[in-house]
Amino acid sequence: MKLFACAICSQPLHFETSRCDSCGTPQGFDPGEMELVPAERPGRGEMLCANAEPGGCNWLTEPGEPFCRACRYNRTIPDLSQGDNTQLWRTIEVAKRRMFYSLFRFGLRPETRLEAPDGLAFDFLADPTDPSRPVMTGHSDGLITVNIKEADDVERERRRRDLGEAYRTLLGHFRHEIAHYFWGVLTRDQGALEQFREVFGDERPDYGEALARYYRDGPPARWQDHFVSAYASSHPWEDFAETWAHYFHMVDTLETACFLKVFGAAPDPEGESPASQDPSPIDFDPYSEPRFERMVQSWMRLAFSLNLLNRSMGMPDLYPFQLSPPAVCKLSFVHAWIRQSVGRAGRTDTAMAALRAMAEGLRSGMSAPAEDIVK
Template identity: 50%
Template structure:
């Protein structure tokens, strides 16, 4: 994620800002140029400082403060490039649903930012693609079925209850997870979607199976075994998380999610000009200066050489505040190889590899 700047007054801006705190101008994200822009009203539309020649409308979901992305006023679309993927949202006439849906939309836009930055395919239901990327945000109703977060043939379902901090934390603790966030759910589930697109449809099944295992293993049996027996005792030597040990599909999705964690966090660290140089010790592996575009890194080692020192620093800062580690994971060599595999497929998908 980047930092942005108000084109009218120079104020530093953050991705979710909807109004400049200094000059008061409305702000909107322009997907065609990848910039959060100051806006001026122009009749029924808006003129963007970042692209004065164009005229824009806010996404229809802006009316519920659910989206700050813009649509080209010359297009017929009423929803932005992110919200066109929504198929189902909860009943937002209910105040609690509205609040939780807004939280989900924040995480979704961060996911879609990454997809656009990578240049990954993201067909909508209207595109005619046989497996479009579709989101369903579902609330449980009394007497109705339990809503499970997951992916099925291009449809990513996020249970609305995951947006409730107390409920999500209770689930994290009861399941013994180190990390559980809305954005993490999106990144993991979209990993399953891109397994379909990049591995299965991309002709990479053999290389995938050689690294992650054979996905044809019975998934239901794998789930039962995982929750009955737990992960292998040596899982930390081969997997990024215990959940990744359950099935080759989950190993891929967990690795994919961590790749997105790494890239997006490094981009933000670079935007802040962060460098890590401990005042004691002489281990070069704890030092870094993040001065590159993480979304276009030439190889995964460039990312890891910056990521590991950054995690040592931020984890130590969190501990100083009495908080758990920001990144409570270890990246052993086999996981680094898997991350490199994801990196290469992403590069190929945008025509760089």
């Protein structure tokens, strides 16, 4: 996530800002320019989204369009007259807009249901009065359903603990569920589907049975050697979704670190003293960086540093995961596919040949240093 600045007084602004605290200028996010800009434009007035008041949306829209590019994907919102639904929905929308920021930065702009029958849509729902039929967060044929209780910090922490998860956030949910949508986009091409199977495995075994087995028996022994999370071991679809989500964790946080210019102060996990390191900040844009190995190396250093900072505050690790060589291989597949899909990659046959070599290593149980895998 970039650091923004007020165009009037240069005051630093965060992504959710709707009014500059320094000069009072109303602010709006322009998804075309990918910038926070004054909401009132000469000759056209204020073009804030129709969800500005009820949903706290600070995005701008185009003339004749009531909703911004992010809110056009909403199919159902909760009944705002009930209880805490308004605040829960506002919290959900913050995470959703951050997810769309990441997609739009890459040039990934899914079709809406108005543009295509199988386009992307969201239902944000509250549990019904019948406790035996709770709303399940998930994806089905382009429709992403989110239980608004996930915006309740206490409830979300309870579910994280009950499910034995190391990490559970609203933004993480959005990044995970949107991966299921893009899996459908990716595998419209038979060649891409074959490549997916080489890296993540065959998705054709029954998904319901696989999940039931996972929740009954738990992940396999030494799952950390092959997957980015325990849940990723349940089925290739979930492996892809968890890997995709972690890729966006990595890229968006690297961008934040680049704009904050604090990366060079981080101690080296190999034991090198900070004084002997290059003090410069991250000097690349992770959304356009073609060299995956550079991103991984920077991410490993940054994640290590962030975890140290959290521990100094008495908090659990911000990134409680280890990236094994096979998990890094899968992350590189996501990186390559995104770049190819938006026309930023070179020859796809060369990139996919490298991925096939990685897949062979996965199948043979190869264990190699991460720096060798990602080159």
